[in-house]
Amino acid sequence: MLSITSQYLARYRRLDAGDGTPVLLPVTGAQRRFALVRAMDPAGRPDLVPMFFAFPRGTVDPVRLAAAANRLAARHPVLRARPTVLRGTPVLRLERPQVPVTRETCAPGEDAAAVLRRALGRWAPEGSPLRLFLVPDGPEGAEEVLAVVLDHSACDGQSLARIVAELGAGYDEGPGADGPSPADVAAELADYREAVLRQLDAEERAGAPDAMAYWGERLRTVREQAPVARPEPLSPGAPPSGSATLRMPAAPDGVPFPELLHACRAAAAVLYGAGHVVPLGYPWGGRPAGTAPVLGCFLNTVVFPTATGEEPTPSATAAAWWDDLDHAATPFDAVVHAARAAGSGWSGRLDGMLTVDDSRRQPPLCLGGVTGREIHVDGRAVRGPFAVSVTQGPELRLRMVWDRTVLPDRTAESAFTALADTVRTPAPTAG
Secondary structure, three states: OOOHHHHHHHHHHHHOOOOOOOOEEOOOHHHHHHHHHHHHOOOOOOOEEEEEEEEEOOOOOHHHHHHHHHHHHHHOHHHHEEEEEEOOEEEEEEOOOOOOEEEOOOOOOOOHHHHHHHHHHOOOOOOOOEEEEEEEEOHHHOEEEEEEEEEHHHOOHHHHHHHHHHHHHHHHHOOOOOOOOHHHHHHHHHHHHHHHHHHHHHHHHHOOHHHHHHHHHHOOOOOOOOOOOOOOOOOOOOOOEEEEEEEEEOOOOOOOHHHHHHHHHHHHHHHHOOOOEEEEEEEEOOOOOOOOOOOOOOOEEEEEEEEHHHOOOHHHHHHHHHHHHOOOOOOHHHHHHHHHHOOOOOOOOOOEEEEEEEHHHOOOOEEOOEEOEEEOOOOOOOOOOEEEEEEEOOEEEEEEEEEOOOOOHHHHHHHHHHHHHHHHOOOOOOO
16 A cells, blocks of 8 residues: 555646646645644644744834845745645645735734734735734834744744844845846755655655554554633633743753653643543654755654653653654654554644754844844744743753643643653653
């Protein structure tokens, strides 16, 4: 039987006739996951990756910024492509770069955060995957917040530093600078297609029967916790999500990933109670050797079953994680298929998400010699019950957000305490 990736490639090749029709680009397993997530969302909302930077008022020239953003999109195919499904096959349709820079205004009593929450909430999936918003903020508009927002199907967290650096460099060139030459555009397009096809070839091999058997057994007992609305509705005007953040001293080498994963198991035990095996996702992997470093060919999402009723030890978590890494390249939709074939009722939704970044690899956005101050905009709608982000660097920052329509604040805050306490308590060393 053909693997999911083999079936996808066969369908894609039937679409890509090479007869001068609008360019259709293949998508990776990671990108197919976002198509699956959107299909399961009743409102069809996309996953967004926003970055927010505060600048002194008058720093940002919207015309210059738009020129830089459109040159960036002209250079990178995925930033001017539109996700679409043609004859049941997810693809990217290449279009002209059209990156909007939208100036928003604050109503009386509003701040930039409220305006940006509203702007992101009305995001139309059909538009550009890269969009910019500029909003006044602070007393008498002393600052303005620039939001650089991407559809998650176009990038992952590791791509953000490159996007920020290239956007800043393009801004410094000025609005009259030449864009990439036709030869450069064609070369980047060829590199992108080749990178994705190489990735799909690797995913095809990673969907072999032994990997499917592994994931089927690994996830056989997974049952996501169906989002059930809280019995008491949120008060009018309350944001749909809550958040908690903690900064603590960092060890010289940071916290090993399996220890962070184990801390998420502790949080899941508080959120869902004993006796549940819920799916937690995390990004992992890399491009095949020799693949060009194109935007849009990015990390797979790996599933870790949080067996909350077993009081798992840190060493057990680490051992299970190491075993998973042998099959981490199996594409997400194939993993879901394997789990369901083994008897799981899992639909592919994730009950939690863990992401880990290094602050030393996240340069701030600099426009015209002025460095923006990166900020958070809390209260945005979140996908799934909870998500944990960890930033390692000179200090360790733990952050958790949760869907307040599903999880009460008190329960989520207790889960965050369990998460932080587990990180604070180092795993015992063998000896």
